[in-house]
Amino acid sequence: MKAVTFGEIMLRLAPPGYLRFEQAASFEAVYGGGEANVAVSLANFGVPAAFVTKVPDNPIGQAAINEMRRYGVDTAYMLKGGDRLGIYFLEKGASQRPSKVVYDRKLSAISQARKEDFDWPAIFSGADWFHFTGITPALGDSVAEAVLAACQAAKAAGLTVSCDLNFRKNLWTSEKAGKTMAQFMPYVDVCIANEEDAEKVFGIKAPDSDIVGGSLSHDGYKAVAEELKKRFNFTAVAITLRGSISASDNNWAAMLYKDGEFHFSRTYPIHIVDRVGGGDSFAGGLIYAMLSGFAAKDALEFAVAASCLKHSIEGDHNHVTVAEVKTLAGGDASGRVQR
Numbered sequence: 001m002k003a004v005t006f007g008e009i010m011l012r013l014a015p016p017g018y019l020r021f022e023q024a025a026s027f028e029a030v031y032g033g034g035e036a037n038v039a040v041s042l043a044n045f046g047v048p049a050a051f052v053t054k055v056p057d058n059p060i061g062q063a064a065i066n067e068m069r070r071y072g073v074d075t076a077y078m079l080k081g082g083d084r085l086g087i088y089f090l091e092k093g094a095s096q097r098p099s100k101v102v103y104d105r106k107l108s109a110i111s112q113a114r115k116e117d118f119d120w121p122a123i124f125s126g127a128d129w130f131h132f133t134g135i136t137p138a139l140g141d142s143v144a145e146a147v148l149a150a151c152q153a154a155k156a157a158g159l160t161v162s163c164d165l166n167f168r169k170n171l172w173t174s175e176k177a178g179k180t181m182a183q184f185m186p187y188v189d190v191c192i193a194n195e196e197d198a199e200k201v202f203g204i205k206a207p208d209s210d211i212v213g214g215s216l217s218h219d220g221y222k223a224v225a226e227e228l229k230k231r232f233n234f235t236a237v238a239i240t241l242r243g244s245i246s247a248s249d250n251n252w253a254a255m256l257y258k259d260g261e262f263h264f265s266r267t268y269p270i271h272i273v274d275r276v277g278g279g280d281s282f283a284g285g286l287i288y289a290m291l292s293g294f295a296a297k298d299a300l301e302f303a304v305a306a307s308c309l310k311h312s313i314e315g316d317h318n319h320v321t322v323a324e325v326k327t328l329a330g331g332d333a334s335g336r337v338q339r
Contacts, residue, residue: 001291003042003129006052006150007035007136008110009064012316014090021091031067032316034133034166037277040317041284041306043072047291050074052123054113060085061109071317077123082109090276093247099275103170111139115146120153129287130154133164134201137180138171144180151187160290162190164283165197177201185232190290192238192283198224202231216241218255218264225257238300240282240307248272252308254282256300263297265304268333270311281310281318285325305329
């Protein structure tokens with residue numbers, strides 16, 4: 001089994017610990033990005049994974065390639081061109097102070113990419129799964145055209161296609177997102193969203209839920225999944241459910257709607273070390289489990305456990321093994337020292 005992901009890899013700069021931007025005398029540098037994070041998760045789980053993108057032909061672009069290569073991701077289709085790698089600055093929140101993200105990604109190499117840059121039939125040769133997020137087409141109309149070409153080629157080659165809606169208000173409006181994303185949905189088999197993506201992108205709101213207050217209605221998200229399935233005929237719909245107590249503590253769970261049945265995971269109370277990449281780690285876990293033939297409920301529990309563990313790990317990537325995820329999914333959440 002082989003998976004392919006397509007998107008942007010960025011340089012992440014963050015003040016040490018919980019310092020605010022104006023306090024920082026230095027920034028810690030790592031690399032990350034939605035589809036890059038998913039590829040790393042899959043490679044860590046033993047799934048051959050290729051990441052497709054475009055990075056500048058300079059030492060920073062090469063460093064991003066090296067970052068993916070060190071985790072076993074196939075970098076053959078990380079093309080070089082353009083002038084710069086996108087950057088985002090992260091200020092980690094704590095207690096009642098929320099995290100903040102500032103983007104510096106305008107005119108990044110991938111945002112200048114065109115569909116002609118990518119030989120999708122060759123890229124998908126021998127692959128079983130294709131994954132992208134709503135962040136990638138938001139980078140520009142030419143990138144959206146490349147995503148559409150990828151979806152069409154993936155479907156023609158018989159791949160399963162998954163999409164994490166991943167709405168980013170700093171990249172585009174809900175109106176533009178809805179119109180653009182609707183073009184891709186006929187090719188998508190597995191739709192992944194968080195508790196507010198469906199509303200922001202497609203105007204489908206969960207009744208009786210208060211995201212800010214941390215109150216999430218199971219029946220409300222059943223209705224969201226049913227409407228998504230009805231509108232786009234997805235094979236499966238997965239929705240992560242984050243109950244926000246504070247920036248430091250959340251309740252974490254998810255729902256999977258597949259074959260006419262609703263499955264809800266156990267809920268994990270998590271104390272957050274780093275929440276960036278939490279949704280990507282869920283997607284990576286779900287893709288791994290589905291590729292491995294897990295039953296729907298087991299696939300959901302694996303994905304939620306994987307993403308629960310990610311919240312304890314610094315950086316964008318999820319550095320966990322299949323065995324560690326299965327231990328947590330099996331009920332051992334004690335956190336006791338392993339000797």
